[in-house]
Amino acid sequence: MSVQDPCAAEPGRGVDTDDLRTAIAAVEARPSSSSDLPPLAPEAHEAATAALRLLRHRPRSRHELRERLLGKDHAPDAVDEALDRVRAWGLLDDADFASEWVRGRRRRRGRSRGALERELREKGVAEVHIAGAVAGIDEADDRQQATELVRARLSRSPVDSGPGADLQGERRRLVAFLARRGYPTGLAMTVVDAELAAQVSP
Incomplete structure (x- = not known):
């Protein structure tokens, strides 16, 4: 398995668990010779691999993913390098995450706008992304x-x-x-x- 390669998914595509798993599989399946990004440092490579495992379960905000990786004793610099690469692969975008979180929680749980804003803040999503995600709810x-x-x-x-x-x-x-x-x-x-x-x- 290689995680040194760019993903075909594009930022802004929205975050869906099945789509995300498909995109992760595409990243892992691409041969390292096809990479047009510089190799990750070994520690960052390990953190990126761990990040992909976490993202298979569900989409996450950058803050949420960073906290989980730090909790697994990955070094902060390695985590930041890994997350930058995961974002470059199109697998990590807080604006998309916030929009999909609002759609899903609104549809399945009937959450109010205020509750959705609080949940996203707890996940470390920036206010600008929160505002965009709930803009259609008055x-x-x-x-x-x-x-x-x-x-x-x-x-x-x-x-x-x-x-x-x-x-x-x-x-x-x-x-x-x-x-x-x-x-x-x-x-x-x-x-x-x-x-x-x-x-x-x-």
Whole structure:
């Protein structure tokens, strides 16, 4: 296996786990004689190989990948050289990572804009990339997303509006459900109240 060769993938292509694995395989399969990049130092080569193993599992931000490599006792200079090379191969791009993170977490988990921003900051993504990734989400989008989440939950567990029904308890549970996905309390309460009213109205 050689990791001294450029990848055919281009930065800006977006980050998808299957695409990433295919691109990694292309890097590893290319013969070293085809390289148009200078050889990595031995320590950096080891760090780059470790980086590719980590990226097979899922896309990562540069900060996240760097922290993992440092935690495996690779020298900082070797890690930085390795990550520069991984980026040159088109396998590491924080702007793409942030955009794909937002799309995936929004679609699968229904995360609010605020929650997505916090998650990306925890992964060390620069503010400029975070801003670009969430630029298409405004308050109206968050409200619609929260409404869809509550409706889906209520469709699975309809509200009991009969005598003795604990509507306030249901309200608290739904607001907490949205809060765990990062929605502000005010927005969550507004959405939950509207959906509960629609459920229990004659």
